[in-house]
Amino acid sequence: MKKQLRLGSGSGFWGDALDPAVELLEHGSLDYLSMDYLAELTMALLQRQRLKDPSLGYIPDLTTHMRELLPLARKSGTRIICNGGGANPRAGAEKVRDLARELGLKGMRIAVVEGDDMLPQLDALLQSGHDLTNIDTGEQDLAALRNRIVSANVYTDSSGIVSALEQGADVVIAGRVSDNALYVGPVMHEFGWTYSDADTDRIAAAITVGHVVECAAATTGGMSSRFAEMPSMGRVGFPIVEFEPDGSATITKLPGTGGRVDEFTVKEHLVYEIGDPSRYLMPDGVANFCKVKIDDQGNDRVRLTEMAGTGRPDLLKMVVGYEDGWIGEGMMFFPWPYALERAEKARQTLGERFERLGLKASAIQFDLVGVNMLHGPASPMPDYDPSEIGLRVAVHTESKAEAEKIRRACAQLWIMGPGGTSFGTPMKPRPVYGVWSTLIPRSYISQTTEILEA
Amino acid sequence: MTLLRDIAYVRSGDKGDVVSVGVIARHPKDYPALLRSLTATAVKDLFGSWITGDVEIYPMDNIDSVVVIMRGALGGGATRTLRLDQTGKAMGNGLLRLPVIAE
Numbered sequence: 001m002k003k004q005l006r007l008g009s010g011s012g013f014w015g016d017a018l019d020p021a022v023e024l025l026e027h028g029s030l031d032y033l034s035m036d037y038l039a040e041l042t043m044a045l046l047q048r049q050r051l052k053d054p055s056l057g058y059i060p061d062l063t064t065h066m067r068e069l070l071p072l073a074r075k076s077g078t079r080i081i082c083n084g085g086g087a088n089p090r091a092g093a094e095k096v097r098d099l100a101r102e103l104g105l106k107g108m109r110i111a112v113v114e115g116d117d118m119l120p121q122l123d124a125l126l127q128s129g130h131d132l133t134n135i136d137t138g139e140q141d142l143a144a145l146r147n148r149i150v151s152a153n154v155y156t157d158s159s160g161i162v163s164a165l166e167q168g169a170d171v172v173i174a175g176r177v178s179d180n181a182l183y184v185g186p187v188m189h190e191f192g193w194t195y196s197d198a199d200t201d202r203i204a205a206a207i208t209v210g211h212v213v214e215c216a217a218a219t220t221g222g223m224s225s226r227f228a229e230m231p232s233m234g235r236v237g238f239p240i241v242e243f244e245p246d247g248s249a250t251i252t253k254l255p256g257t258g259g260r261v262d263e264f265t266v267k268e269h270l271v272y273e274i275g276d277p278s279r280y281l282m283p284d285g286v287a288n289f290c291k292v293k294i295d296d297q298g299n300d301r302v303r304l305t306e307m308a309g310t311g312r313p314d315l316l317k318m319v320v321g322y323e324d325g326w327i328g329e330g331m332m333f334f335p336w337p338y339a340l341e342r343a344e345k346a347r348q349t350l351g352e353r354f355e356r357l358g359l360k361a362s363a364i365q366f367d368l369v370g371v372n373m374l375h376g377p378a379s380p381m382p383d384y385d386p387s388e389i390g391l392r393v394a395v396h397t398e399s400k401a402e403a404e405k406i407r408r409a410c411a412q413l414w415i416m417g418p419g420g421t422s423f424g425t426p427m428k429p430r431p432v433y434g435v436w437s438t439l440i441p442r443s444y445i446s447q448t449t450e451i452l453e454a
Numbered sequence: 455m456t457l458l459r460d461i462a463y464v465r466s467g468d469k470g471d472v473v474s475v476g477v478i479a480r481h482p483k484d485y486p487a488l489l490r491s492l493t494a495t496a497v498k499d500l501f502g503s504w505i506t507g508d509v510e511i512y513p514m515d516n517i518d519s520v521v522v523i524m525r526g527a528l529g530g531g532a533t534r535t536l537r538l539d540q541t542g543k544a545m546g547n548g549l550l551r552l553p554v555i556a557e
Contacts, residue, residue, distance in 0.1 A: 271476020
């Protein structure tokens with residue numbers, strides 16, 4: 001067994017920078033590089049691409065990223081684990097295998113991990129009478145949305161990744177495994193842990209550490225309240241984890257890179273996007289973030305110890321994406337003097353235009369940009385005449401044609417609006433996807449792993 | 455008047471229609487003040503109509519931090535909301551407007 005495992009975080013979302021991942025492979029002496037590409041909405045977008053063209057549906061950046069990373073990974077002996085397969089891991093893995101052949105990386109083993117896509121089983125699941133209540137809203141009737149559903153994916157655990165690594169995978173291409181499993185998988189594989197009581201706290205430690213690093217730069221100085229103190233963020237280093245078999249870990253980054261790892265960069269991300277911190281629920285287990293001890297050792301090194309938790313849940317989260325109409329949006333800006341008065345007049349005029357155009361909207365929101373767009377009712381109104389103020393309007397409609405009316409009405413304010421009204425480029429309507437999160441028994445899921453050899 | 459801005463760091467994000475905010479005391483000595491000042495009522499009053507559900511407060515004694523869960527606070531969730539800040543990234547900073555409640 002290795003005395004210490006070195007894992008890097010190579011991507012925090014679809015659209016993240018590639019150069020920090022390249023640096024990690026060149027200088028990080030990593031055993032594993034884990035890359036997260038998926039957010040809640042992403043699966044619906046990718047599934048729609050797949051419906052249009054069955055050879056698509058994986059993250060479009062996957063091949064451009066792997067073209068850079070595969071040769072470096074072979075050289076450094078690092079295994080890459082990602083969920084860039086999105087809604088079509090098989091097609092993504094085949095592309096990566098072809099790419100490895102083209103790059104002359106003979107024998108490279110690309111694993112496909114499947115089993116998270118529940119769309120083929122959805123009708124059976126709906127008919128089974130199983131409780132599919134929306135855990136966010138309490139709504140119950142998922143079947144009523146059936147003809148608008150485009151995706152249904154379960155956040156799966158790391159067993160598919162572990163199986164791929166056992167079969168000697170150099171690269172793992174998964175779909176909607178939990179972001180967290182991209183880190184838990186290699187740790188469980190290397191240290192031979194199982195879902196037994198003896199390993200529960202150690203798995204919880206891997207879950208905790210995975211949470212801390214899975215958004216990449218977010219734990220090395222990105223998104224920080226102390227933004228002004230963070231050096232060279234445009235050249236930020238992504239995090240490295242040194243994981244030990246006893247379930248303790250150190251978070252660090254490459255010397256000479258931008259950003260910082262300290263007590264507060266780690267705390268800031270430990271508390272990010274969680275619910276009850278004593279029960280951070282993941283498919284591999286439940287971590288208790290109220291136990292971990294954070295020790296800042298200086299020089300961009302923070303040690304995490306005393307991590308604990310409980311066993312894995314019987315129910316897994318399934319996210320169903322469905323088409324939910326359109327949003328039309330517009331923004332215009334007004335100059336001093338009387339900027340706020342101009343914005344208020346424009347808001348009245350837009351209301352009148354919506355009426356004249358016969359707009360059918362299910363919801364309309366106005367914001368004053370520079371005043372209350374970000375904090376809403378918590379924002380005080382300015383008690384002076386600001387240099388400039390923006391007016392933003394966003395409208396939810398059933399059809400694209402209705403949403404187009406927002407663009408038209410906003411454009412009409414070019415001349416109907418108050419003097420000085422300024423626009424950028426008018427915004428196109430965008431389709432909306434609703435997200436229905438529910439829980440289904442683990443027994444419905446069977447992950448499969450297959451190796452494609454270059 | 456001292457505000458939470460003066461004693462805390464913050465980070466926020468979304469899960470469905472929930473905005474989750476982590477508020478971190480800059481110094482351990484200020485953690486009790488953080489606990490006193492971040493009440494469900496204070497948070498609901500601050501954001502008014504922007505929070506339609508319950509607010510829950512979870513202390514984290516191990517890291518001098520408080521997690522604030524605001525339900526029904528994202529206008530229907532990131533994918534459907536009409537707000538520009540679709541994932542509630544800026545809402546955490548809004549909490550820093552709250553006054554620090556003295557002992």
